[in-house]
Amino acid sequence: MSSMEYGNLAYLGLLGAVLVFWVFVQNRESLGKKLQQMAAWGLIFLGTVAAIGLWDDIRQTVRPQQSVFAEEGKIELPRAPDGHYYVTLDINGAPTFFVVDTGATGMVLTEEDAEKAGLRTRDLSYLSEAMTANGLVRTASVTLDRVSIGPFTDRDVRAFVNSGEMQQSLLGMSYLQRFDRLEISGGKLVLER
Known part of the structure; x- marks a missing residue:
């Protein structure tokens, strides 16, 4: 990865951390529920990334x-x-x-x-x-x-x-x-x- 891509990745990571911090500060009372929702969204995100990364293999299996x-x-x-x-x-x-x-x-x-x-x-x-x-x-x-x-x-x-x-x-x-x-x-x- 180039230095520009590392910079973009660091920026997105910082932005994500700020958003997560804001969600926790805003919803201190229902912290357990928020953790469950964040875990579900995290799994959805990981599943999407995995599907995109494996798309060529999936397509080859479905329609060789x-x-x-x-x-x-x-x-x-x-x-x-x-x-x-x-x-x-x-x-x-x-x-x-x-x-x-x-x-x-x-x-x-x-x-x-x-x-x-x-x-x-x-x-x-x-x-x-x-x-x-x-x-x-x-x-x-x-x-x-x-x-x-x-x-x-x-x-x-x-x-x-x-x-x-x-x-x-x-x-x-x-x-x-x-x-x-x-x-x-x-x-x-x-x-x-």
């Missing part, structure tokens, strides 16, 4: 983030609390959130994600069909100009846009097979090229 190791050609996706693996890909310049679905044949975009990626869904021809857990849905075949994750960029990637209701886009085997190695171990999905 993907890790990219560009020099090793590796991407690690931690298992989320719901047991799934999630990944964010850059589709034509738009960050798009996917659930990894090894049971899906292709990459399937929601209409909303397709629009964000620059595709005009109202102009698409939904000529094909796909069987999903929710039944039969109509899909439109599209070609994505650019799909990127970390150091890896693929061009002219075939995907489908789902006309039905989907909570999020699915990353299926047609894209996952572009990686040399796909391994699930220790609560992580590892993708390597």
Whole structure:
């Protein structure tokens, strides 16, 4: 810490001490009750400071983030609390959130994600069909100009846009097979090229 930060800390400490002294002088009759209230506020303050200090660890536990190791050609996706693996890909310049679905044949975009990626869904021809857990849905075949994750960029990637209701886009085997190695171990999905 710099000398200015030490000065600010000393000033705040002195100000706090004066305020505490004033509270005690003003409320001499109910000193026990005031001590209880001050202890409660002190615990609230310490809890807030601890939560702020540990926020990155808490966020990583609640919603784990993907890790990219560009020099090793590796991407690690931690298992989320719901047991799934999630990944964010850059589709034509738009960050798009996917659930990894090894049971899906292709990459399937929601209409909303397709629009964000620059595709005009109202102009698409939904000529094909796909069987999903929710039944039969109509899909439109599209070609994505650019799909990127970390150091890896693929061009002219075939995907489908789902006309039905989907909570999020699915990353299926047609894209996952572009990686040399796909391994699930220790609560992580590892993708390597």
